Amino acid sequence: MNKETYSWQEAILYSHKMAQLTKAIWKSIEKDWQEWIKPFDLNLNEHHVLWIAYHLRGATVSEISKFGVMHVSTAFNFSKKLEKRGLLTFSKKEEDKRNTYVKLTEEGVRLFEETMAEHDPEKNSVMQASLPLKSIYGSFPEFQELESIVKHLYGDEYLEILDRSLESIRKEY
Secondary structure, eight states, rough: OOGGOOOOHHHHHHHHHHHHHHHHHHHHHHHHHHHHHHGGOOHHHHHHHHHHHHHSEEEEHHHHHTTSSSOHHHHHHHHHHHHHHHHHEEEEEETEEEEEEEOOHHHHHHHHHHHHHHGGGGGGGGHHHHHHHHHHHHHHHHHHHHHHHHHHHHOOHHHHHHHHHHHHHHHHH
C-alpha cells in the first residue's frame, strides 16, 4: 500500500492509539498473570515457555521464541532455568541436528496443569472488563482485525501455532 492512501496525521494518530491501548491492556494482563503464577515460583516468561511446550506437545526453541514473541536467547535462557528445575528437557533429533527441542517432564506437565487449575477468571481484569461486551453481543470479542495485523507482522505460522494451542485448550478443558 502506498503513502497516498493515508495521511501523516492518520498514521501518527493510529500508531499512537494502537500503542496506548495495547500497552494499557498488556499492563493489566501482565499484572494478572504474575499474580496468578506467583505461588508456583514462576515468572511470566517461564510460565509462557511451559504453556507453549505443553500445548504444542513439545516445541523447538525457535517456535517458543516466535510464538512467545521473545528473542531466541530469551526463550533458550528461560528454558534452561526450567531444565535446572527438572521441568523440561532439551533434545536434538537424529534427522535434525540444527534445532533444539524442548519437552516438558512429568513434573513440568504436573506443574503446568496445576497452574491452569488455579486460574481464576474472577481475578482476570481484562476478562472482567470484557464481560459487558459479552453481555451485549453474546460472546467475547473475536479479534479478526488484530489477527490480520499480527499475521502481517509475524506471518501465517504465528496464527497457525496460536490455533494449535487454542485447539489443545479446547480439547483439554
